Amino acid sequence: MGNEFLDRVEDNATVRTWAEITQREKGDSLAEGYISVLWDFTRVSVTQNNLQELKEIWEQWNDEVDNRLFRALAQFWNPAYSRFTFGRVDLVPTIEEYTALLLCLKIQLDKVYSKAVNAPTFLKRLVSITGMSEQWVTARMKQKRDSKCIPWKNVKDLILAHLDTKKKVDIFTLSIYGLVVFPRALGHVDEAVTDLFDRLDKRVTSVSAILAETFRSLNACRRAGEGRFIGCAQLLLAWFHSHFWKVDKVSYRVFSDHYSPLKEIVATPRRDDISEEKWMAIFQNLQEGDIEWRAPWLLPGEILYRCGDFDWVPLIGIWGAVGYTPLLVLRQYMSRQFVPATQGLVECEFSYRSDGYKRRVREMVSAWNQTRRMKGLAVGPMTTLEYSKWWAKRINDNISGPGSENSQPVEEYFRVVPTELEIIRQDFERINAELEKKIKQMEEEKVNLRLDVDVQKLEADKLRKGKNKAEEELDSLKTDYKKLRLSMRTAGLGKTLEQWLEEIREERNKSNQWERKFQEVQARNEALEKSLSETQKEKGELKDRVVELEGSL
Incomplete structure (x- = not known):
């Protein structure tokens, strides 16, 4: 515990300098002249235990495995670096991501599982977990190849009939680990699972063991060119969907103690009709912009990047051990990617x-007592220039490159060919949208016509008032004229008769002009009212057409 490296947290720049120097001095995970032993295509079986009976007890787990997606995904697993490689994209499930997915306590991260040296026998562990007698357990134990196990049917009967509630929950949890997380012998719970389960009471984390067996099983399938995946496929695909689907960012719910990323991922509807070949094409043409680098439910924090004298993180499983380097996937933490230290990764795996x-396990357990973490750094470009140069010249191990022909954006692969009914529905929606647009235009024209009518009415009123005023003035002029005539006759003064007649004609002409202008305005008014009536009639006919189209569908 007094070691100077115990639980050290270092700056990003310090770790970057160390990694780049170590990489130059020790070299890469694969040396020059390496000859690949991987097969061109890996036939992976994703056969899982039948979870229907388990679902009857625990109905919340209903996420089926997409076999086509998983088989395509396995082709891009790179055993030399323990991660997936899609073109220029490196991705791998990390301890921090699986810890968040499984809602494990962060204080347990360094309490890593290791196979006990003087552990109780399988019989003793089952007796302790189930609370049943040795005779009962012995009668139900089976030998499957090189390991012992207990059939699920016996465990299920025990769960349903056990009188002790705590034992019932323990047995059920053991079944989850044996049938879903570590499904080695189908329909059975392996003895190695009980060893891990027995250590969980000591607050040992299961995350590193889950990742170790996930990586080891993918390695075995890729190197043999075939095999059955012995790991939690559901959990791996849940992680996959969090990075390969552009999703809305998770809101403040992620900070809640009751928030479950797995529950939200399982509840999200996804397409299950994409063929294995199409998935292969998607992965081969994947671009950096297609990746959701940091899972939306992963909170920022420190990065575990190294343990003890190892230049990476050793993972101890229930059947063997393997190593992985989080420095290869710093972008998953939204941190700047620099050259990682990878030497020794290929040789670190063993069963x-x-x-x-046993000696190698002791070394790894000791290394976990000297963990090193780094702070994230998300400034400037997401990759350093040195990393780009290293990535271009590193030796890759039989990973499919991008397709040069018929390359399409990822979105194109997810386009759905519409059915005949869908085409009819789309046509109806298009026609309906056009009719609604036309009706809206007519409504606007109707409003404009009403405004025009109002304006014309105001002008007509103004003309009517002008006419009345002119008639009043004309009457006043006539009266004045009569008075003037009378005065002229009396005084013999003023204009001549012809002059007065001419003036009267001019005034009469003015009066006639006002009369004609009033008649023109009145005629325009009637034309506008007729146009408004025709518009309302056309609108009614369009609405009848829409009703007729809806009835035909």
């Missing part, structure tokens, strides 16, 4: 049946 495995 618990190999020679000297």
Whole structure:
């Protein structure tokens, strides 16, 4: 515990300098002259335990495995670096991501699982977990290849009939680990699972063991060119969907103690009709812009990047161990990607049946007592210039490159060919939208016509008032004229008769002009009212047409 490296948290720049120097001095995970032993195509079986009976007890788990997606995904697993490689994109499930997905306590991260040296026997562990007698357990234990196990049907009967509620929950949890997380022998719970389960009471985290067996199983399938995946496929696909679907950012719910990323991922509807070939084409042409680099439910924090004297993180599983380097996927933490230290990754994997495995396990357990973490740094470009140069010249191990022909954006692969009914519905929606647009235009024209009518009415009123005023003035002039005539006759003064007649004609002409202008305005008024009536009639006919189209569908 007094070691100077114990739980050290270092700056990003310090770790970057160390990684680049270590990479130059020690070299890469694959050296020059390496000859790949991987097969061109890996036939992966994703056969899982039948979870229907398990669902009857726990109905919340209903996420089926997409076999086509998983088989395509496995082709891009790179055993030399323990991560997926899609073109220029490196991705891998990290300890921090699986810890968030499984809602594990962060204080447990360094309490790593390791296979106990003097552990109780499988019989003793089952007796302790189930609370049943040795005779009962012995009668139901089976031998599957090189390991012992207990059939699920016996465990299920015990869950349904057990009188002790705590034991019932423990047995059910053990079944989840044996049938879903570590499904080695189909329909059975392996003895190695009980060893891990027995250590969970000591607050040991299961995350590193889950990742270790996930990576080891993918490695085995890729190197053999075939095999059955022995890991939690549901959890791996849940992680996959969080990075490969452009999703809305998770809101403040992620900070709630009751928020469950897995529950939200399972509840999200996804397409299940994409063929394996189409998935392969998608992965081969994947671009950096297609990636959701940091899972939306992963909160910012420190990055575990190294343990003890290892230049990476050793993962101890229930059947073996493997290593992985989080420095390869710093962008998953939204941190700047620099050259990682990878030397020794290829040689670090071993099973618990190999020679000297106990010594190697002790070294890894000791290394976990000296963890090193780094702070994230998200400034400037997402990759350094040195990383781009290293990535271009590193030796890659039989990973499919981008397709040069018929390359399409990712969105094009998800386009759905519409059915005949869908085409009819789209046509109806298009016609309906056009009619609604036309009706809206007519409504606007109707409003404009009403405004024009109002304006014309105001002008007509103004002309009518002008006419009345002119008639009043004319009457006043006539009266004045009569008075003047009378005065002229009396006084013999003023204009001549012809002059007065001419003036009267002019005034009469003015009066006639006002009369004609009033008649023109009145005629225009009648034309506007007729146009408004025709518009209302056309609108009614359009509405009848829309009703007729809806009835035909």
